[in-house]
Amino acid sequence: MSGVEQLLGALDNAVLADDAAVLATVVRVEGSAYRRPGARMLITALGQTQGTLSGGCLESEVARTAFWLTEQGPALRSYSTSDETEDGEVAVSFGLGCNGKVHILFERVNAESAGLLLGALRTQQRDGQARAVATVITASACLGERLLWSAEGAVSSGQLPDSLQAGLSAPLQQAIAERRSSLHYLEQDARVLQVLVEYLPPARRLVVFGGGHDAQPLVRMARLLGWQVTVIDSRAHFARASRFPEADSVLLGTLDDSFNPGPLLQGAAVAVMTHSLQQDAHWLQCALASGALYIGQLGPRERTERLLSEMPALPASALARLHYPVGLDLGGDTPESVAMAILAEMTAVLNGRQGGMLKARTAAIHDASPIYHHQDAGSSASSVPLSTSESPLNVE
Numbered sequence: 377m378s379g380v381e382q383l384l385g386a387l388d389n390a391v392l393a394d395d396a397a398v399l400a401t402v403v404r405v406e407g408s409a410y411r412r413p414g415a416r417m418l419i420t421a422l423g424q425t426q427g428t429l430s431g432g433c434l435e436s437e438v439a440r441t442a443f444w445l446t447e448q449g450p451a452l453r454s455y456s457t458s459d460e461t462e463d464g465e466v467a468v469s470f471g472l473g474c475n476g477k478v479h480i481l482f483e484r485v486n487a488e489s490a491g492l493l494l495g496a497l498r499t500q501q502r503d504g505q506a507r508a509v510a511t512v513i514t515a516s517a518c519l520g521e522r523l524l525w526s527a528e529g530a531v532s533s534g535q536l537p538d539s540l541q542a543g544l545s546a547p548l549q550q551a552i553a554e555r556r557s558s559l560h561y562l563e564q565d566a567r568v569l570q571v572l573v574e575y576l577p578p579a580r581r582l583v584v585f586g587g588g589h590d591a592q593p594l595v596r597m598a599r600l601l602g603w604q605v606t607v608i609d610s611r612a613h614f615a616r617a618s619r620f621p622e623a624d625s626v627l628l629g630t631l632d633d634s635f636n637p638g639p640l641l642q643g644a645a646v647a648v649m650t651h652s653l654q655q656d657a658h659w660l661q662c663a664l665a666s667g668a669l670y671i672g673q674l675g676p677r678e679r680t681e682r683l684l685s686e687m688p689a690l691p692a693s694a695l696a697r698l699h700y701p702v703g704l705d706l707g708g709d710t711p712e713s714v715a716m717a718i719l720a721e722m723t724a725v726l727n728g729r730q731g732g733m734l735k736a737r738t739a740a741i742h743d744a745s746p747i748y749h750h751q752d753a754g755s756s757a758s759s760v761p762l763s764t765s766e767s768p769l770n771v772e
Contacts, residue, residue: 378602380497386418386426396421397485398442403513403572407476414574450483450520489522489533496524507576508551510544514570551575561749579604585659586650587614594715595620631658641666645722649674657683664694670725672702704731
C-alpha cells in the first residue's frame, strides 16, 4: 500500500471517529534531508500519525506542536539538522550534523486549501491521471493557498489573486510535462511569494506475465512500494486471485487476438516470466509493440535472443526498453532475491538512474529541483531559471 493510500485511509478513520487532524507537508529543503518536498504526515488530535517527514528525527516534534501551530490557520516552520546553533532564525535545531533545513507547512485538514489537495489525491487513486498543484509557502495572507491543475483544467482553493493564478498556469503545465516539481518566486503586490509547484505522479503500474511461484514475491514487493499490479497468465491454474492476494487484478489471457493487453501496458513496467517459451514469445512481442516504459525478460541471454530472432524486425526504440536478463546484478538466486533485483532495476530505470552503488555517485543523492524567478506574476514569459542555491534577496 502506498504512502498516499495509507494517509487517505488514516484520514478516513479520523473522520469516522470525529477526530480533528493536521496535515504537515515538506514544502522546501535546503542542504541534506531524508525526504523531499511533497512528503506528508497526518496528525490527529488523539495523537495518531501516518506518514513520515524525515528519517525519524522530526516526527515527534511535528506531532507535538501541530495543533497549537494551526490554531489561527496554516503555519510554516523550519527544522534544522545542522550541528551548529542558528542564532536569530526561527528554526528548531536538532543538531544531527546533516547540515540541512526542512521547511514544513502545517494546516488543518478541514481548511479549503487542504481539502483541495486531499480531494485531488483521492481522485487520482481512482483515475490514475497525473496532476500538479501550486502551494504558496511564504508567510502571508495566502500561505497554504493552492491552485490545482489536471486534465479538467485549473481549480483554485479560493483565495489566490487572479494575476497569481495566471502566472502559475504555465509552471503547472510544465511540471506535468517534465514530471518534476520546482520552486518559483513570483512578484505579487510589491513582495515576492515563494510557491512550490508539485508534480503529483500517479501510482506506478506493473504488469507481470506469469503466475509462477517466483512472481509472488515480486507482486508483494511492488505493492509494498505502492505500485498497482496486474498478473496475467494463459494457464487457469496460475491465473488465480488466491495466488496473488496483493495484486490489483489477476487475468486469464489467451494467446490469440481475442485478448489484447496493450492498454494495460501503456506507461507500465512489464516483467515477462512465464517459464514457457510459447507464452514468453507471445507476451514479449505484445510488450514490445506496446507503450510500456520498461520491459524485462526473465531467463538467460541466449534464450531471449532466440525469442527475438523469431519475431518480425523490431524498431530500435522498442529494443531500447527491453532489459534481459532482467534485474540488477545482486548475486541472489532465491525467488525473493530475484524479485528484489527485478524491482530494483525497474525503479532505477524509471527514475533515470543506473542502479549503481551510492558511494560511487559523485553527484548529490537527490536531484535538485529547479528554481525560477518570475518578475511579473501575471506573465509566464518573464520566468528566469535560477541555480538551485540562488534565491532573490527580497524574499519575505
